[in-house]
Amino acid sequence: MSLREKLASGKFVVTAEVGPPKGVDIEEMKKNAELLKDRVDAVNITDQQSSVMRIGSLAGAHLVKQWGLEPVFQMTCRDRNRLALQSDLLNAYVMGIENVLCLTGDHVALGDHPDAKPVFDLDSVSLLAAIKGLEQGRDLGGKELAGSPRFFSGASVTPCAEPLEPQIIKMEKKVKAGAQFFQTQAVYEPRQFETFMQSVKHLNVPVLVGIVLLRSAAMARFMNTNVAGIFVPDALIEEMDKAEKKAAKGIEIAARLITEMKDMCQGVHIMAIGMEDRVPAILDAAGL
Amino acid sequence: MLVSEMKPLEEVLGYLDGEGKVFIVGCKGCAEVCQTGGEPQVLEMKQTLEQQGKTITGYTVIDFLCDKALTKLRLKAHEDEVMAADSLLVMTCGIGVQATAAVVDKVVHPACNTINLGGARGEWRGSERCRECGDCLLDMTGGICPLTACSKSLINGPCGGAKNGKCEVEPEVRDCGWHLIYERLKKLNRLDKMREVLPPKAYSKMEPPKHLRSTIMWALEQDEKEEAVR
Ligand code: SF4
Numbered sequence: 201m202s203l204r205e206k207l208a209s210g211k212f213v214v215t216a217e218v219g220p221p222k223g224v225d226i227e228e229m230k231k232n233a234e235l236l237k238d239r240v241d242a243v244n245i246t247d248q249q250s251s252v253m254r255i256g257s258l259a260g261a262h263l264v265k266q267w268g269l270e271p272v273f274q275m276t277c278r279d280r281n282r283l284a285l286q287s288d289l290l291n292a293y294v295m296g297i298e299n300v301l302c303l304t305g306d307h308v309a310l311g312d313h314p315d316a317k318p319v320f321d322l323d324s325v326s327l328l329a330a331i332k333g334l335e336q337g338r339d340l341g342g343k344e345l346a347g348s349p350r351f352f353s354g355a356s357v358t359p360c361a362e363p364l365e366p367q368i369i370k371m372e373k374k375v376k377a378g379a380q381f382f383q384t385q386a387v388y389e390p391r392q393f394e395t396f397m398q399s400v401k402h403l404n405v406p407v408l409v410g411i412v413l414l415r416s417a418a419m420a421r422f423m424n425t426n427v428a429g430i431f432v433p434d435a436l437i438e439e440m441d442k443a444e445k446k447a448a449k450g451i452e453i454a455a456r457l458i459t460e461m462k463d464m465c466q467g468v469h470i471m472a473i474g475m476e477d478r479v480p481a482i483l484d485a486a487g488l
Numbered sequence: 489m490l491v492s493e494m495k496p497l498e499e500v501l502g503y504l505d506g507e508g509k510v511f512i513v514g515c516k517g518c519a520e521v522c523q524t525g526g527e528p529q530v531l532e533m534k535q536t537l538e539q540q541g542k543t544i545t546g547y548t549v550i551d552f553l554c555d556k557a558l559t560k561l562r563l564k565a566h567e568d569e570v571m572a573a574d575s576l577l578v579m580t581c582g583i584g585v586q587a588t589a590a591v592v593d594k595v596v597h598p599a600c601n602t603i604n605l606g607g608a609r610g611e612w613r614g615s616e617r618c619r620e621c622g623d624c625l626l627d628m629t630g631g632i633c634p635l636t637a638c639s640k641s642l643i644n645g646p647c648g649g650a651k652n653g654k655c656e657v658e659p660e661v662r663d664c665g666w667h668l669i670y671e672r673l674k675k676l677n678r679l680d681k682m683r684e685v686l687p688p689k690a691y692s693k694m695e696p697p698k699h700l701r702s703t704i705m706w707a708l709e710q711d712e713k714e715e716a717v718r
């Protein structure tokens with residue numbers, strides 16, 4: 201069953217993340233993919249995450265598919281104009297890639313090529329609309345296609361953003377433009393997530409709650425000051441601080457968050473950021 | 489110098505849909521030279537709108553609308569007329585529209601498109617910036633330009649990168665443009681504008697029209713010549 205079919209059938213789905221390497225040595229990426237295989241329903245392939253130049257998400261998704269996993273092809277609007285984005289969508293389809301996650305993308309100023317020309321010709325909303333157009337046999341120039349693709353397109357949302365209303369307005373627009381599922385930014389506060397899910401109930405779209413695995417209290421503090429839309433409560437930071445075995449504690453907290461939020465949403469998206477080997481332990485502890 | 493041209497009347501009337509009372513603002517700077525927002529054009533607009541059944545609560549033509557302090561002062565003198573209006577129609581470049589929007593708590597509509605000069609600059613602007621995109625969106629965004637206020641020039645709402653109202657790019661100095669737009673629209677009770685899905689921008693309109701590609705004086709002379717021929 202594909203991700204689309206699983207979500208349609210009401211199964212609680214699990215997705216994780218694989219980041220392609222900077223360079224052409226794909227051994228570790230393959231190792232991480234293999235660890236996740238048979239444990240997750242699909243893996244997201246990040247698109248030059250944090251604007252750091254590396255192997256792209258299209259090649260990454262293709263590899264992961266060859267290795268027997270179902271990819272979610274992440275697409276940002278940072279590096280490609282509307283020609284390149286639409287062309288890559290056609291490329292993905294002929295490679296058998298069905299799931300696409302449409303993102304705005306970080307600004308190039310945040311990455312390792314800060315002098316690059318930022319593109320942002322389309323945005324996450326118009327990229328979703330472009331996909332819908334391609335599916336209906338037309339590109340953004342209004343020209344007809346010889347054979348149209350079909351995708352399962354998703355988008356992201358930040359449930360703990362402050363204020364929340366602009367996020368919800370944009371989420372509504374994404375649904376209007378064609379988003380069929382959402383993966384969220386990391387959530388550490390189940391109560392806040394519950395409020396968020398209440399306010400988007402009318403959209404009737406599957407939401408996979410985002411979990412970012414904690415490595416240490418310092419990492420949590422860093423995210424609180426520097427990462428948009430992430431807030432780790434003091435109690436959790438203290439728990440990490442006091443724990444002797446940080447790795448085990450991080451896994452325990454992740455599993456606990458999943459258990460607490462499982463009934464509020466349709467799936468979980470685990471971002472292990474370099475600690476992919478700990479994902480199976482999280483899933484074991486969460487009973488997934 | 490910024491070169492502006494009138495938006496089609498239907499577009500302007502669309503903005504004013506449901507609003508009976510309008511205050512018109514013109515400018516004696518670039519907009520007068522471009523014959524978009526000088527006194528004659530303002531009076532013409534007044535007449536046109538009255539024919540369309542609108543009430544013009546007042547009008548003013550300010551020396552340099554981009555000089556925000558001056559604009560605030562001059563509008564103050566018309567406070568009653570401004571407050572009596574449902575909205576303001578500003579017949580200038582994008583800077584003038586943004587400067588006006590910044591100093592009055594009222595809905596402000598652009599009457600012009602700002603035409604790209606390919607980089608020519610030099611007026612009195614404050615924090616407002618206009619990229620001369622040739623298809624002004626300020627009506628949708630509460631009079632704050634999404635192309636310049638947002639680091640990614642997003643037109644469909646904020647990315648996920650804002651923290652505490654600051655942009656992910658240079659958060660020490662940069663507000664998130666979409667946070668400002670959201671706050672402004674909320675204050676004006678116009679959040680519905682943010683809900684509209686905008687199609688991709690026509691970046692072709694951002695190229696300077698061929699006849700304006702050279703120096704500004706050259707451009708104006710060309711314009712005059714063409715005008716004479718017509
Ligand atoms: S949308 Fe911005 S760049 Fe375009 S004309 Fe208006 S103020 Fe200028």
Ligand code: SF4
Pocket residue numbers: 307637638639640641642645646647648649650651654655656657663664665666667
């Ligand atoms: S944080 Fe705000 S201003 Fe910065 S790129 Fe995102 S939406 Fe634009």
